[in-house]
Amino acid sequence: MISSNIRILRKRENLSQEEFAERFGVSRQSVAKWESGESQPDLQKCREIAEYYGFLLDILVNIPLDGSDSPEETTEGKYIFGMVKVGERGQIVIPKYAREVFNVNPGDRLMVMGDTNKGGIALAKVSFGNFFGKQVK
Numbered sequence: 001m002i003s004s005n006i007r008i009l010r011k012r013e014n015l016s017q018e019e020f021a022e023r024f025g026v027s028r029q030s031v032a033k034w035e036s037g038e039s040q041p042d043l044q045k046c047r048e049i050a051e052y053y054g055f056l057l058d059i060l061v062n063i064p065l066d067g068s069d070s071p072e073e074t075t076e077g078k079y080i081f082g083m084v085k086v087g088e089r090g091q092i093v094i095p096k097y098a099r100e101v102f103n104v105n106p107g108d109r110l111m112v113m114g115d116t117n118k119g120g121i122a123l124a125k126v127s128f129g130n131f132f133g134k135q136v137k
Helices: 002-012 017-024 028-036 043-052 057-062 096-101 128-132
Strands: 110-115 120-125
Touching: 002 017, 002 028, 002 043, 002 057, 017 028, 017 043, 043 057
Parallel strands: none
Antiparallel strands: 110 120
């Protein structure tokens, strides 16, 4: 799992293996071996990579970031984009890759939904004109 996740993270940022290696203080050959599954980064390096991308270590190691290989249900179209920090006024920055996948652009409106029983908050890009039957500004 970790080999494909490292490859996915590197490619999402359009980094070469050498650029990724420089970012984490390893050789290009190490990154190539990680991605091929020939070897794996040590635990400290895994933590460093996970923290850099805002993931828990368990996510980097055990959860497919491309939505494949889920034994319970299809994960096609489902993503984990990482974590964001909530600012003092409640603002968040949506990760670039999430904005690209969902075509979220400056000025777009997002609906914020939540479920206190499941402890979750969700964002949905909404065309209010279609949602309410008239244009909302």
